[in-house]
Amino acid sequence: MKIAFIGDIVGRPGRRIIKDKLSGLIKEHGIDCVIANGENASHGFGLTVKNCDELLASGIDVITGGNHSWDKKKDMLVLLESHPVLRPDNYPSEVPGSGLKIIEVNGSKLAIINLMGLFCMPQVLNPFTHALELVDKLNQDGIKNIFVDFHAESTAEKRIMMQILQKKVSAICGTHTHIGTDDLEITKGTFYVTDLGLTGCRDNVIGMDAKVPVYKALTGMGGHFDVPSSCKTIMQIVIIDIDDNGDAIDAIKVKLFNNKENIVSSAVIN
Numbered sequence: 001m002k003i004a005f006i007g008d009i010v011g012r013p014g015r016r017i018i019k020d021k022l023s024g025l026i027k028e029h030g031i032d033c034v035i036a037n038g039e040n041a042s043h044g045f046g047l048t049v050k051n052c053d054e055l056l057a058s059g060i061d062v063i064t065g066g067n068h069s070w071d072k073k074k075d076m077l078v079l080l081e082s083h084p085v086l087r088p089d090n091y092p093s094e095v096p097g098s099g100l101k102i103i104e105v106n107g108s109k110l111a112i113i114n115l116m117g118l119f120c121m122p123q124v125l126n127p128f129t130h131a132l133e134l135v136d137k138l139n140q141d142g143i144k145n146i147f148v149d150f151h152a153e154s155t156a157e158k159r160i161m162m163q164i165l166q167k168k169v170s171a172i173c174g175t176h177t178h179i180g181t182d183d184l185e186i187t188k189g190t191f192y193v194t195d196l197g198l199t200g201c202r203d204n205v206i207g208m209d210a211k212v213p214v215y216k217a218l219t220g221m222g223g224h225f226d227v228p229s230s231c232k233t234i235m236q237i238v239i240i241d242i243d244d245n246g247d248a249i250d251a252i253k254v255k256l257f258n259n260k261e262n263i264v265s266s267a268v269i270n
C-alpha cells in the first residue's frame, strides 16, 4: 500500500494548498491513504469541525494532533467522538479520545498511532514505553502496517523513538517543529524522518506572521501569533510504499511551492 503523510498544516494558507494540490498528488502517485497533522489547521491553534470537514473533503483520511489539540476544545471534543481525528495516545487514560486508529486500506489493516514527546510539551505519559506497549499489542493482533506520528520538540527524542521502534513499525514521521529535516531513511523496513515540516506560509516564523515573534524576541514582551492572510506557501508530504509484510520499501518527500518548481527527495535505504 502507498500511504502519504502531510506535516503540520498551519492555518488557511495550509488548508488552501492542500485543497489545490492533494487530489492531483493522490492520482499521480497512486496514494491509498492520506494522514495529516492538523493541530494548527485553524488559524494556527487547534482544529475546528468546519476546518476538519474541509480537510477530509480535500482527500485526507485521518488527522493527528499534538500539544495544540485542545486549543479549540469544544470542537475537539466533537471531533474525537465523530471524526477520524486523533490526539496523542500518551495523554493520561481519562483524557477523551484516542491516539490509535486502525483502518482498512486495500483489504489490509493499517494502524495509525499519534504520540507526543516530553521536552517543552504538556505533561504526558512516557511516550517510549507507551509506544512499545501499543506496538507489541498490535503485532500480537497480527497488524503489520503501522504508522507513527511522533509530535515532539526534541530531535534526540525522535531519534530515540526511531531506535526503539525500528523493525517493529512501517513508518515514524516527526512533527511539531514546522521545520523539515533532510534525514529521510528506511532502515530494517522502517521509514523515518525527524521532522516533515509545515504546510502553510513559508517565509515567516514557523508559519506565523514574523512581526510578533520578532517583537517578542527583541523586547521580551508578549503578543498573539497570527497566520498571515497572504504569503508564499509550501506543502510538504511524504509518500511511503509499504509491502505485504508491513515493511517500508521506498519513500519520497515532495515539497510543493506556490511560485516555483517542486522539489522531490528520496529516502536513503540502509
Ligand SMILES: [Fe+2]
Pocket: 039, 066, 067, 068, 151, 175, 176, 177
Ligand atoms: Fe505542536
